[in-house]
Amino acid sequence: MRSVKLLVVLGLVTAAAVGCGTETTSGGDKVRDGGTAADQERARQVAAAWEGSEAARVWQRGYYPLGDAVQLPEGAFHDDADKRAYITQNFELRGSLPETPVKKGKIRWPGGDSLAVPVASARAAYEKLDRGGNPGPALTVTGARLADMTLLTSRGAATVPAWHFTIKGYDTPLKRVAVTPSKLPRPPIEPVPRQTAELGPLAGLDTVAEDGRTLTLRAQHGACDDGPAVDVLETGGSVVFSASIRGVSDGPCTDNLLIEKVTVKLDRPVGDRMLLDAFTGRPVPYEQPHATSPTWS
Template sequence: MRNATLLRLLVVGSLFAGAAACGDESAGDIGVGGGSAHGPEGSTERAREVAEAWADSKAARIWRERYFPMDDAVQLPEGAFRSEADERAYATQNFEPGGPLPSRSPKEGEVRWRDGDALALPVSSARAAYEKLAKGRNSDPSLVVTGARLGTMSLDTSRGPATVPAWLFTVKGYDTPLKRVAVAPSKLPGPPIGPLDQSAGFLQPLSGLSSVSRDERTVTLRAQHGACDKGPAVAVLETADNVVFSAGVRDPSDGPCTSEMRSEKVRVKLDRPVGDRMLLDALTGRPVPYDAPAGSPAPSWS
């Protein structure tokens, strides 16, 4: 078993219901060998299991060596949008062709990181990239695409900022192009630990990672909760290799309640910057997925 030098458990917002019943304690430094912790009964143990399974695992090496985007697949033209109609057209993915698209593209393109590492990946056609954008079925309003060329765009990945191949679409009325990534994410590795049986009941799934602050000390996650509680709460366990988030709900009702599920953003403050550490979900045992909007590529697990 890998021993972490120091683990710190922080609770965001109010404590989980299981911990609240035991009184209001302040979060403390804990080690792998023991110590008190906040959160629902069993959540800290599960977070440790996930952290230890991923540390120095084959899956972690793959995550750090391949291309897993953590940013939008689309970058808008400068000044977008010029009107509410254009904004609505984009939101409904309502595009229309106003000129020919390139019929050929290179078989491969390079994803290149700031440290000089590069990874060759298949490049999609301009038509395929356009169809990822143009999924709307309304006739009005629409954005008119008059052409495209292959170029690059910069985005964040699991390995930090990278320059990736992208189709640069010319949109009528805009001086700069709309960019869309032209390569698909790498296939995710099989995780070194399985998901927790949700019948245990003390953890909820995270919907995704929304953002990381510029100083990498605050992570914004989208968490789920029900209609009869006081919202989501997220605890975090930090190690040298990764950060494990345990999501639950605050003050759930014991009485009758609808089955409605809601989603809410939660900000989690870390003891130190994320750096190259992995961000993991205690419930699933997998990296927290990027909370991608429509049109963004989504990796799938093997």
């Protein structure tokens, strides 16, 4: 795959679900639209490497968000100016923020598990929102209080400490996560030595639907092909995605690298299974609206 520069294509129509092709099984695992034999073998190697590994144990104990760090006020946005202000990260502080530091907070999962984590200050959380600094329209923040918000994580939905910012003109707050994701474990398997037309890295995870089975991924392809495909290997402890490109042209082509959304539907909800990239051998990075989640930095 040629990758001289990255061109993110906005407004692409989500590709059709991948889970409608052929199925093969091996030891209770299921492969759908399994790609080449080499791709299937690589996916199984990744799943086997993570199963029972120290990296998997670290992952299962940590906090790795799979949802946006920001939840908007109800009814957002009132007009195009407010929407533009949020997209461009243009905020204005007209009030005071709590100065008393909160040293520790807890992330809680429905099953009773919890994790003690440091809590960022209101000022630090606000500065992650206000990165625009342009003369355009701005959302006005008049205050903040520490509470919580519900967020999808690698261990399912969790209650996470969050700063609730009061936004002028809105009855409910804008919520911003107040904790930092856990450090990523060292992967138990190396990435594929070189990128090929048959297998490449995913650009990221876009969304997980409420049913827990429908996932939208961001896949890469070039300007002279038939688009990306994503094959799936489901096991008891992981879901491994193998990204490839369909119909690559051998003729002259520009060097643009495009990003397209591809939707896959699993046989059962993700739950606490790891979402892994066959090419990198790592968890699939979650993409936030403005940047990659700090989970993956």
